[in-house]
Amino acid sequence: MSYKAARSTGLTFGAAIAALLALSQASPAAEKNLLWVNPLRDHPVCKIMQAGFLDKCKELGYACEIVGNPSATSFDIPASIPLADAALARTQFAAVAVVGNDPAINTYISRLARDGYPVVTWHILPPEGSVPGLKAATGEVIPEAGANAAIAMGDKLGGKGVVAVTEGSYNTAENDMAAAFKKTMAEKYPDIRVLDPELEGYEPSAAQAKAVALLQGHADVTGAFSTTGNGLQTWSGAARAAGRKLVIIGMDYTRQNLDLIKSGEAYGIVAQPLYEEGAKVAELSAALAEGKAVDYLNPLPAKVATAADLEPYYAMLKSAGQ
Incomplete structure (x- = not known):
C-alpha cells in the first residue's frame, strides 16, 4: 500500500504513516x-x-x-x-x-x-x-556419533569380534565418523578388531554386492558399521545372502531402517538429527x-537407537509425510 492509497481511505497523515509502518513490519518473513x-x-x-x-x-x-x-x-x-x-x-x-x-x-x-x-x-x-x-x-558432532556407535556395537558384541566398516563415499563427514568409531573401539574394546573402511557407494544392488564380497573374504566378521543411510539395507541384505548373523549398526531413521531394526535384521542406527x-x-x-x-x-545430539527406542522416530517420519 502506498502513502497515497493509505490517505485515500480517509486516514489522517499520522494514521497513514502508522499504517504503512505497520504493514512494512508485519510478517517481514512472508516476503x-x-x-x-x-x-x-x-x-x-x-x-x-x-x-x-x-x-x-x-x-x-x-x-x-x-x-x-x-x-x-x-x-x-x-x-x-x-x-x-x-x-x-x-x-x-x-x-x-x-x-x-x-x-x-x-x-x-x-x-x-x-x-x-x-x-x-x-x-x-x-x-x-x-x-x-x-x-x-x-x-x-561427527566424532561423538562415531563414538556412540562404537560403544553400542562393542557392548552388543560383548567386547569380542571383528567389525567391517563401509562408507557411502570418502567424504569428510563419513571419514571422520569411521575414524572416531575405530578409535573409540580400540580404546574401550581392544579385543574387537575393526577392518579398514571400504567404499559402499549409494547404489543399493552394487552396495550389497560389495558387502557380500567383503563377508566372503572375511569369514570372521561378526559386526558391520555403515556411515551412510542405506547401510542397514546393504548389510542386512548381505547377511541374508551370505547366510551370516551380524550385529549391524547404520545411520538414520528412515522408515526402511526402522523396520529392519524392528524385525531384528539389524541392531541399531545412529539417529542423526x-x-x-x-x-x-x-x-x-x-x-x-x-x-x-x-x-x-x-x-x-545423535544417540544410537535400538528396538526399544523406535516409536518417536516413526512419529517424526509420519509428521514429515513419510
Missing part, C-alpha cells in the same frame, strides 16, 4: 525466500532433512525452495551448482543453505558469501573460519535474513 542446495537431493535421508526445513519455513512464514540433482545417486556437485545458480537468477533469496561436506561445495559457499548471501550449512560442523563466508553450521537439522537450518537462515546475530556452531 522473503530461502534456498536449500543439496547435491544428493532425493536420497531418502536428505528428504527427511528437507522435510524439517520446509516445515520450519512454513512455520516462520518463509517461501523456500529445494534444488539439487534429483537423479543423483552420489554427491553430484557439478550438476547441482548450475541448478542453484538458476534459482538465484530467477528468485531473490534472503539466505542460502548449502550442505558442506566437500571442498568443491565449500568453494561455492564462499562464492555465495562474496555475492552477499548469508550462508548456513548443516550435517557437519566445519571449524569457524575454515570455510570463508560461512555464517553458521548445525548438525551432529536429520529432521531437526533441517528445521534448525531454516531457523538460522531466517534469523540471518532478518539481520539477527546467530551462533556459528549449533550442535545437535
Whole structure:
C-alpha cells in the first residue's frame, strides 16, 4: 500500500504513516525466500532433512525452495551448482543453505558469501573460519556419533569380534565418523578388531554386492558399521545372502531402517538429527535474513537407537509425510 492509497481511505497523515509502518513490519518473513542446495537431493535421508526445513519455513512464514540433482545417486556437485545458480537468477533469496561436506561445495559457499548471501550449512560442523563466508553450521558432532556407535556395537558384541566398516563415499563427514568409531573401539574394546573402511557407494544392488564380497573374504566378521543411510539395507541384505548373523549398526531413521531394526535384521542406527537439522537450518537462515546475530556452531545430539527406542522416530517420519 502506498502513502497515497493509505490517505485515500480517509486516514489522517499520522494514521497513514502508522499504517504503512505497520504493514512494512508485519510478517517481514512472508516476503522473503530461502534456498536449500543439496547435491544428493532425493536420497531418502536428505528428504527427511528437507522435510524439517520446509516445515520450519512454513512455520516462520518463509517461501523456500529445494534444488539439487534429483537423479543423483552420489554427491553430484557439478550438476547441482548450475541448478542453484538458476534459482538465484530467477528468485531473490534472503539466505542460502548449502550442505558442506566437500571442498568443491565449500568453494561455492564462499562464492555465495562474496555475492552477499548469508550462508548456513548443516550435517557437519566445519571449524569457524575454515570455510570463508560461512555464517553458521548445525548438525551432529561427527566424532561423538562415531563414538556412540562404537560403544553400542562393542557392548552388543560383548567386547569380542571383528567389525567391517563401509562408507557411502570418502567424504569428510563419513571419514571422520569411521575414524572416531575405530578409535573409540580400540580404546574401550581392544579385543574387537575393526577392518579398514571400504567404499559402499549409494547404489543399493552394487552396495550389497560389495558387502557380500567383503563377508566372503572375511569369514570372521561378526559386526558391520555403515556411515551412510542405506547401510542397514546393504548389510542386512548381505547377511541374508551370505547366510551370516551380524550385529549391524547404520545411520538414520528412515522408515526402511526402522523396520529392519524392528524385525531384528539389524541392531541399531545412529539417529542423526536429520529432521531437526533441517528445521534448525531454516531457523538460522531466517534469523540471518532478518539481520539477527546467530551462533556459528549449533550442535545437535545423535544417540544410537535400538528396538526399544523406535516409536518417536516413526512419529517424526509420519509428521514429515513419510
